[in-house]
Amino acid sequence: MLTATAKAKLVRQFATLKDDWVALDLDMFVRTHSTVATRSLALWTRSSNILAEIPSQPPAATVDDAQVSIKVE
Numbered sequence: 270m271l272t273a274t275a276k277a278k279l280v281r282q283f284a285t286l287k288d289d290w291v292a293l294d295l296d297m298f299v300r301t302h303s304t305v306a307t308r309s310l311a312l313w314t315r316s317s318n319i320l321a322e323i324p325s326q327p328p329a330a331t332v333d334d335a336q337v338s339i340k341v342e
Contacts, residue, residue, distance in 0.1 A: 276325040283317050 271279070290310070326340070 271323055271325045273325045276320075276323065279320055283313075283320060286313060287317075 290313070
């Protein structure tokens with residue numbers, strides 16, 4: 270299980286990868302040329318879906334200098 274902060278960082282990194290993919294116009298390249306690019310996009314999509322399924326712990330809150338963690342099931 271990831272902390273909420275760690276999961277948010279990974280989500281941002283995946284979004285950056287997707288932005289790079291779009292900026293390089295690799296989507297058009299996939300449709301016209303490369304099986305490697307197609308597989309890369311499929312791998313990114315699958316990895317992103319797996320990341321979305323990973324549960325994350327809520328952030329710990331500080332109360333009177335004590336760490337309190339809330340677990341929701």
